[in-house]
Amino acid sequence: MGHFDERIDAYIAKSADFAKPILIHIRQVVHQASPLINETVKWGMPFFDYKGPICMMAAFKQHCGFGFWKASRLNDPERLLQGSDEEAAAGSFGRINKIEDLPSDEALIGFIHQMIALNESGVKEAKKPSAPKPELSMPADFDKLLREDLGAMGNYEKFSPSCKREYLEWFAEAKSDATREKRIQQALEWIAEGKTRNWKYK
Numbered sequence: 001m002g003h004f005d006e007r008i009d010a011y012i013a014k015s016a017d018f019a020k021p022i023l024i025h026i027r028q029v030v031h032q033a034s035p036l037i038n039e040t041v042k043w044g045m046p047f048f049d050y051k052g053p054i055c056m057m058a059a060f061k062q063h064c065g066f067g068f069w070k071a072s073r074l075n076d077p078e079r080l081l082q083g084s085d086e087e088a089a090a091g092s093f094g095r096i097n098k099i100e101d102l103p104s105d106e107a108l109i110g111f112i113h114q115m116i117a118l119n120e121s122g123v124k125e126a127k128k129p130s131a132p133k134p135e136l137s138m139p140a141d142f143d144k145l146l147r148e149d150l151g152a153m154g155n156y157e158k159f160s161p162s163c164k165r166e167y168l169e170w171f172a173e174a175k176s177d178a179t180r181e182k183r184i185q186q187a188l189e190w191i192a193e194g195k196t197r198n199w200k201y202k
Contacts, residue, residue, distance in 0.1 A: 003038040026064075029105050029109065037054060051120055054112060054115045062095075064095075064096040068111055149188060171187070
């Protein structure tokens with residue numbers, strides 16, 4: 001049997017009167033879909049989990065929300081789902097003011113079964129590749145000073161691209177010319193000793 005969480009009992013009890021029957025109905029439908037689903041609370045909202053999040057519900061001052069985790073992966077031929085995954089906390093079915101605002105129990109159970117199958121498959125969504133950072137050009141004054149110290153220049157050339165970037169970003173983040181100049185002088189001293197920008201933390 002699925003695990004019932006007393007915190008969700010308390011959440012429903014303190015919700016507005018209009019919200020209580022909606023939340024109770026959603027809870028019943030979720031457990032009707034599968035006795036394996038467990039309850040928990042995340043980010044202050046009731047969540048229903050089985051091998052990962054399935055769905056969540058929430059009560060606000062004037063409406064309720066009910067959303068599926070990663071709803072974009074669900075097959076939805078009747079186009080019942082609304083919003084994007086980023087808006088899931090606000091609900092997959094818009095503002096719910098009464099039980100009739102929800103899709104049929106059959107439709108909800110269908111979505112729940114899909115989510116259970118997705119979580120059981122263990123297939124995770126591919127992460128969006130992070131945008132590459134724009135290249136930072138070598139400041140002319142730093143380049144000139146570096147070339148005047150062959151030892152420092154040799155060490156700098158051996159650094160990985162990320163280590164070089166750490167120094168260049170440090171210069172670029174300076175709030176004043178005086179701070180920037182001080183950082184460049186410090187960098188030259190460290191580089192001559194073969195030290196990277198964050199050598200203290202390595």
